[in-house]
Amino acid sequence: MKIERSLVRRTVAVAAAGATALVLAACGGADDGGSDGSAGHGGHSAAASATASPTPSASTPDARGGHNAADVAFAKGMIPHHRQAVEMADLAPGRAGSPEVEKLAAEIKKAQDPEIRTLSGWLTAWGEEVPAEGAAMDHSSHGMDGMDGMMTDQEMRGLRDASGEAFDTAFLELMVKHHEGALAMAETERADGAFAPAKKMAAQIITSQSAEIERMNGLLGKG
Numbered sequence: 001m002k003i004e005r006s007l008v009r010r011t012v013a014v015a016a017a018g019a020t021a022l023v024l025a026a027c028g029g030a031d032d033g034g035s036d037g038s039a040g041h042g043g044h045s046a047a048a049s050a051t052a053s054p055t056p057s058a059s060t061p062d063a064r065g066g067h068n069a070a071d072v073a074f075a076k077g078m079i080p081h082h083r084q085a086v087e088m089a090d091l092a093p094g095r096a097g098s099p100e101v102e103k104l105a106a107e108i109k110k111a112q113d114p115e116i117r118t119l120s121g122w123l124t125a126w127g128e129e130v131p132a133e134g135a136a137m138d139h140s141s142h143g144m145d146g147m148d149g150m151m152t153d154q155e156m157r158g159l160r161d162a163s164g165e166a167f168d169t170a171f172l173e174l175m176v177k178h179h180e181g182a183l184a185m186a187e188t189e190r191a192d193g194a195f196a197p198a199k200k201m202a203a204q205i206i207t208s209q210s211a212e213i214e215r216m217n218g219l220l221g222k223g
Contacts, residue, residue: 067195072128074189074198075119077148078205079131081185082112082119084150085178088159092171097164100219101171104212108175111208115201122198149181172216179209179216 085108092105120130151159151174162170186202186209193199 067122067126067198068193070189070192071195071198072123072126074185074193074202075123076128076131077185078182079116079119079123081148081150081178081182082116083133084156085109085112085175085182086116087156088151088171088175088178091159091167095163095167096171097166098168098219101168104215104219105171108212115205118197118201122195148185149178151178169220172220176213176216176220179213182209183213 089105089109092102096102096105123130155174159167159170159174183206186205189202190199190206193202
């Protein structure tokens with residue numbers, strides 16, 4: 001009976017040792033990275049590491065925001081351009097002789113003020129300098145060669161000094177020229193830009209300001 005009990009104990013010990021070896025082998029295989037890449041902690045860590053460190057696409061124009069030099073030039077050029085349009089529009093109350101001209105001026109200001117804020121926000125996000133208030137446009141930066149429709153100091157003084165019908169005529173003629181410059185800038189952005197929101201704004205400017213040019217020409221009797 002003693003011999004039988006001894007044999008039983010040995011059999012149990014051997015079986016237990018075998019089971020332990022199998023468990024250790026399984027864990028070792030998982031840690032070493034077995035054929036199933038998703039099994040074990042090693043596979044999970046590798047997947048997490050791959051997710052945390054994506055490889056940037058070579059086709060992305062700029063990893064900081066998907067923009068390029070044309071987008072920066074558009075924003076830096078359009079901000080002072082819009083500011084001058086708002087300055088012109090602010091002259092209409094008290095000077096305009098026609099309610100239609102005063103209404104148009106208010107609509108121009110309402111449309112362009114928010115765009116100035118949006119353009120400034122883009123430049124800040126891109127780490128670019130926002131043009132200072134009163135800064136002249138940098139024609140070399142956006143390739144317009146002076147064809148941006150900006151008013152000269154003399155033209156702005158003449159507009160400030162005018163009133164009634166004379167103001168209306170001067171305002172409309174100068175704003176048509178101003179809008180035509182904006183259209184050229186927007187067309188350049190739409191063709192060369194990479195930042196989708198900027199290209200969308202350029203398309204909206206083309207649509208809205210083309211309609212305003214037609215409207216102003218109508219008020220001038222050039223329809």
